[in-house]
Amino acid sequence: MLAHLPVLQVLLPLMAAPLCLFLRRPYLVWIFTLIVSGLAFLISISLLQQVMVSGTLVYEMGGWSGPWGIEYRIDKLSAFLLLIITAMSTVILLAAQTSIQKEIPENRQIYFYILYLFSFTGMLGIVSTGDVFNVFVFLEISSLSAYALIALGKDRRALWAAYQYLIMGTIGATFILIGIGLMYQMTGTLNMDDLARRLPEVAQTRTVFAAFAFFIVGVCLKLALFPLHLWLPNAYAYAPSIVTAFLAATATKVAVYLLIRFTFSVFDLSFSFTALPLQTLFVILGLIGIFVASTAAIYQKNVKHLFAYSSIAQVGYMIVGYSIGTTMGLMATLLHLFNHALMKSALFLALGAVMYRIGSVQLSSFHGLGRQMPFTMAAIVAGGLSLIGVPLTVGFVSKWYLVLAAIENGWWPVAVLILLGSLLAIIYVWRIVEVAYFKEPVAGTDGVREAPMALLMPVWLLVGANIYFGVDTRFSVDMAQAAARSLFGVSP
Amino acid sequence: MMILGLYNYWIVVALMMIGLYIVIAQGNLVKKIVGLNIFQTSVFIFYISLSKVDGGTAPILAEGISLYSNPLPHVLILTAIVVSLATTALGLALVVRIKEAYGSIEEEKIQMKDDQEC
Numbered sequence: 001m002l003a004h005l006p007v008l009q010v011l012l013p014l015m016a017a018p019l020c021l022f023l024r025r026p027y028l029v030w031i032f033t034l035i036v037s038g039l040a041f042l043i044s045i046s047l048l049q050q051v052m053v054s055g056t057l058v059y060e061m062g063g064w065s066g067p068w069g070i071e072y073r074i075d076k077l078s079a080f081l082l083l084i085i086t087a088m089s090t091v092i093l094l095a096a097q098t099s100i101q102k103e104i105p106e107n108r109q110i111y112f113y114i115l116y117l118f119s120f121t122g123m124l125g126i127v128s129t130g131d132v133f134n135v136f137v138f139l140e141i142s143s144l145s146a147y148a149l150i151a152l153g154k155d156r157r158a159l160w161a162a163y164q165y166l167i168m169g170t171i172g173a174t175f176i177l178i179g180i181g182l183m184y185q186m187t188g189t190l191n192m193d194d195l196a197r198r199l200p201e202v203a204q205t206r207t208v209f210a211a212f213a214f215f216i217v218g219v220c221l222k223l224a225l226f227p228l229h230l231w232l233p234n235a236y237a238y239a240p241s242i243v244t245a246f247l248a249a250t251a252t253k254v255a256v257y258l259l260i261r262f263t264f265s266v267f268d269l270s271f272s273f274t275a276l277p278l279q280t281l282f283v284i285l286g287l288i289g290i291f292v293a294s295t296a297a298i299y300q301k302n303v304k305h306l307f308a309y310s311s312i313a314q315v316g317y318m319i320v321g322y323s324i325g326t327t328m329g330l331m332a333t334l335l336h337l338f339n340h341a342l343m344k345s346a347l348f349l350a351l352g353a354v355m356y357r358i359g360s361v362q363l364s365s366f367h368g369l370g371r372q373m374p375f376t377m378a379a380i381v382a383g384g385l386s387l388i389g390v391p392l393t394v395g396f397v398s399k400w401y402l403v404l405a406a407i408e409n410g411w412w413p414v415a416v417l418i419l420l421g422s423l424l425a426i427i428y429v430w431r432i433v434e435v436a437y438f439k440e441p442v443a444g445t446d447g448v449r450e451a452p453m454a455l456l457m458p459v460w461l462l463v464g465a466n467i468y469f470g471v472d473t474r475f476s477v478d479m480a481q482a483a484a485r486s487l488f489g490v491s492p
Numbered sequence: 493m494m495i496l497g498l499y500n501y502w503i504v505v506a507l508m509m510i511g512l513y514i515v516i517a518q519g520n521l522v523k524k525i526v527g528l529n530i531f532q533t534s535v536f537i538f539y540i541s542l543s544k545v546d547g548g549t550a551p552i553l554a555e556g557i558s559l560y561s562n563p564l565p566h567v568l569i570l571t572a573i574v575v576s577l578a579t580t581a582l583g584l585a586l587v588v589r590i591k592e593a594y595g596s597i598e599e600e601k602i603q604m605k606d607d608q609e610c
Contacts, residue, residue, distance in 0.1 A: 133568055133571075136572075136575075137571060137575065140575045140578075140579070144575075144578055144579065144582055147582055147586070148582060151586060151589070156590075156593035156594065157606055157609075159586055159589050159590045159593055160590060160594075160602055160606065162586055163521065163583065163586045163587070163590060166579065166582065166583050166586065167515060167524060167528060167583075170528055170532075170579050171512070171515065171528070171531070174531060174532055174535055177535055177572060178535055178538070181535065181538055181539050181542065181565075184542070184565070185542045
């Protein structure tokens, strides 16, 4: 049983998804989905422990050994990502039933859970697999279900956003497919481990350069790096709150994982950073992304839009950390991956609570909410502080390591720009605080009460995690460090 | 000879560019999906082309034949075709619902209606 955990991790939600149809009642389906997600979380903990103790786990599908068979390969990085995805999914699902009751018609609620499980499967699959074509298939499983999930939004703009995401996402995925095809053409293998061994022999050919370029552009579309981010704001803003929280906490993280996996494990680092001027390119795009997206966030009228733009900025931080190209930089990126998942899921879930009571997340409807919904607003403020990077929150920890990494590498201007970018975050978080605490409630909203416990509990669980991991950084820093070191081939 | 011998790849690149151009330039949502399909099809042709081994036959075990084409890319592309089919179906379903909600499938008109709401 224990030996089969790597595949069970992915199979469990995949098999559970169609079973939802038999349960018929949304409430039962919710309990079932929650149990499945919880089990996946337990599996990921067990996998993490195994990986930390005995190193990389290799699972040979059907007993066929690689490179012929398909392998699942769980190393420290994958195990860390699996833990983030399953933990976020489980906490977010706690709030799901209450939130979607208001946002999705009852006859579609079951489909919501099915799509959710498929999207969940896809992400877990991308992280677990050691086969590059499998990556493409899982990517499409998670993306296709994500498009449909976004289209479940109440507003008709959700449809338009889902359509735009579908076009952009498919182009991105097809680019990745072209990259994989070119790699296969040169090496005759799809196994990541095998590719890593064979690519150096042919590394100086134009085909491999083309493969690399196609792949990088495809992944950057998926992770919403600055000029390719256009699909993200509307997709996040008009999707149902739970979907936004789930996607914001996991989807871009998985794309960052893909970028790291391919540039570090499949192509080796010296190739990745010399084939394209990747380092310069990413640090510039990342920084522009931080400033453009943060500035755009300041001018948004819809709070979900605001935090969606802030997500693009946070991706910028991750990419900057990555492009520093040192163990420290990569560690900062991984740490921010974990921390950003905590912040954004807390914030978007809290917005879900606002949506539940008020039915709108326009900034103008936040007037006086500080008094009407004190606990929800306090959570948004705590999440916002974390986003800015105030000490004692997770945001501080990752920014701290990011700045340290930049300085260690002698990139003073970058460190200064990172800090300036955080100042912009103060402005957009302040706008919400100002409206919620210093404005009188709009007439006719006297009846607005605090959100129900079912929503508040997961929100505060996440806020608690934001503070806990901001104070006791042992787990997250150790994990990020171990993963970064193993990618650089340094023995821990 | 180089150019003629690799004509598959020229077709692939041409189709890829045509498809991508349609996706970007056309304002009609259905046409965009058609463009996307052409784009994806070019990738399928690319995979199938690279599986061909010079002088190799279909990969069926038979006496007196030792050189086979590579069957794996065909299998991969079967999967990719299914994915592309699902994408097209989902895309068209979205277009139907967009038409119901907006009364139009022209990008400009939809954008205009959205801008009015903001």
